[in-house]
Amino acid sequence: MFEEGYIDVTGGRVWYQLFNKDAVGTPVIILHGGPGSSSYSLQGLKALAEDRPVIFYDQLGCGKSDRPSDPSLWRIERFVEELAQIRQSLNLNEVHILGHSWGTTLAAAYCLTKPSGVKSVIFSSPCLSAPLWEQDQRRNLEKLPKEIQATIIRCEENETTDTDEYKKATEVFNKNFVCRLNPYPEWLKKGSHYRNPEVYNIMWGPSEFTVLGNLKEFDCTPRLKEITFPTLYTCGRFDEATPETTKYYSSLTPGSEFHVFENSAHMPYVEEPDEFLSVIGAFLKTRDAR
Structure with missing residues (x-):
């Protein structure tokens, strides 16, 4: 019913779990x-x-997977290749794909290679355009107290995003647009050591608000019309992946569905887990029945 292990991919080994x-x-x-x-x-x-x-x-470079020191591995094309290698290794001839946040960037890039056997894709809190993401975060920042805005902007301009004042300011942002649960779940804090800031910095940059990494020009909106298998877009009402932009992505994707979790920010699978599982589960079952 359950297995876990490692799969060889380009650059190292990735750790996986397979349930049921x-x-x-x-x-x-x-x-x-x-x-x-x-x-x-x-x-x-x-x-x-x-x-x-x-x-x-x-994904390679984080969690329980290998963490090679080769920075040339941290590019979207290799992560697309990695997903294909995992599907092949696990004999996933037919598959649904659920990506969350950067996982939707990866899912879209993968789907646009026109792989066979993809029955549906779910874009949860999507980032399908780095420029649009950046614009949305600027608008989100404007909803915060002036002093928080000023601190974040000043620290970015001065390249002091590793300071305590910047971290405290981004905590305010996170409480509004990432996870609104109060108190923040202790179990989530315990997972912080699984992250690898080097991968984030190379691909995205030192902060959420300004894209300086190699994803800076990523924007697949002109090609979303090419995604023709069943597609579901979801986000939280207060998500940094804003409902307006998520709905815009959905409008560009033929026949796609769109759902907003009314009491969530960027982590509805934690903030409204029952509702999230209900919506996702129903979508998958409907696609299987067709």
Whole structure:
């Protein structure tokens, strides 16, 4: 019913978990956020294994996977290749894909290679355009107290994003637009060591608000019309992946569906877990039945 292990991919080995291997539903593979985060916070989604195999993996460079020191590995093309290698290794001939945050960037890039056997894709709190993400965070910042805005902008301009004042200011941002649970769950704090800031810095940059890494020009909006298999877009009402932009992505994707979790920010799978599982589970079951 459960297995875990390592899969050889370009650059090293990635750690994976497979729940309910023998279930009859089409497997769903979970792509975590970051870049350079891990599958740790998404473990609640193993409840989907009631109906189907569920696969988690930590992308190379983070979590329980290898952490090679070669910075040339941290580019989206290699992560797309990695996903294909995992599918091949686990014999996932047919699969649903659920990406969250940066995981949606990866999911979109992968889907645009026109792989076979993808039955549906779920974009949870999507980032499908780095320029649009940057614009949205500037607008989100304007909703915060003036002194918080000033601190974040000043620290970015002075390249002092590693200071305590910057960290405290971003905590205020996070409480509004990332996870609104108060208190913040202790178990989430315990997963922080699974992150790899080097991957994040190379691909995104030192802060959430200004993209300086190699994803700076990423924008697949002109190609979303090419995603023709069933697609679901979701986000939280207070998400840094804003409802307005998420709905815009959905409008560009033929026949896609769109859902907002009304009491969540960027982590509805933690903030509203029952609702999240209900919406995702229903979408997957409907796609399997067709």
